[in-house]
Amino acid sequence: MLRIQSSGIRHGGRTSFVTANSEKQASKAVVRSYGCQMNVYDSGKISNFLGSEGVSITTELGEADIVVLNTCHIREKAAEKIYSEIGTLGEWKQARRAAGGSPIVAIAGCVAQAEGAEILRRQSLVDVVVGPQSYQKLPDLIMQARAGRKLVEIDFATAEKFDRLDRAAHTPAPTRAAVSAFLTIQEGCDKFCTFCVVPYTRGEEVCRTPASVLAEAQRLVADGARELVLLGQNVNAYSSIEDDRDWNLADLVAALSDIGDLERIRYTTSHPRDMSPDLIAAHRDMPKLMPFLHLPAQSGSDRILRAMNRRHTADHYRRLIGRIREARADMAFSTDIIVGFPGETAADFEATCALVEEIGFSSAFTFKYSIRAGTPGAEADDQIEEPVKHERLLALQALVERRRRPINASAVGSVVPVLFEKRGRHPGQIVGRSPTFQSVFASGDAALIGRTCDVRLTSAGPNSFAGAIVAASER
């Protein structure tokens, strides 16, 4: 096994996959993505990096000679699930070898970062392990793996991270951009919440330069994107210095607003501590910034928030929501909440319910606390029994739903601008998003995909609205 140091890889003047492939034809790769939006974005970049080396992307395992599993460590037992997924690739690898090929299995993402060489020890089918900071090296690593090496590349190097993100802006996109496209502007986190692996798997906070972000944004819009979702583990902590000027997220939103064909801007995921007055004002002043914010609260109990190292109180969260609503009355909020964090009492849980009752979220991602190896929460000796966590989760979900239903019902009958993104499941149906990030289904011509239409909401389901188009935009 060879562990590569960041400086040890050449990026120029190498043989391409097309000419080096022993099968004398272009390689094909399957890239499977697990987990969060950041991973979906990263999988797109992995595909682009491979594409720039002549590798085409396929969804058919039978025709691929490279499989990349871009893994996520957020969910419970993520590593075990990936090991069992790798196990299913044995037959494929055997068949490709029997056909004279040199199949490669690469494990990328946060599980790769967290498990490192352990993956090679446990699963001989794997050839390459690459962390989230080193995707640009994947083509090189695969080339070397074809020479029979087993490789692990999980180093964190801040300069390399900047470099990768900047270079990503110039990587040719093999496909047309989605109507709503992700754009990473920041990676990593310095907050160290005691339940979370991100600071360990994604490293410290690093922001991309405004020039690099704007270059990629312009390209995505030129390729057809009408909405950009700015991504970062701590996206509202965005901070960069360029040409002696300090940039924050509000500055970036203002600069992006100048891109003519860009209609909508969103950002996720935010931390309550980093909701600056500038950013709140941007929601008031910048029409392209959509009136929706995903703002994880995690708990409504100050005692648990302290144990989680969240660095905000429930009251801070409440006042923050109030200030944002003052700036823009039609703001909708979603959140993340964990129940059953170590030491959570019935009173703590009640405090969480009180917060949820008061805020009235348009949606909420609710989780039972589960141990992440290596985090402080995993060491706590007052873990909550599984049945208690389960009961609290069900009660919380019922509360979220009870609060959400009247919010959605009150929107029925109103006319909202919907940016249509794709075809729906039924013939003649198209689906898009309202400004407050609700899915809206309507009957309409597929030619309306990529356009914003005024839609009258006719009924509300648990996670979406049905509507009727009343007017299409001129675009």
Ligand code: SF4
């Ligand atoms: S702020 Fe978010 S990403 Fe950072 S440690 Fe906390 S939960 Fe994880």
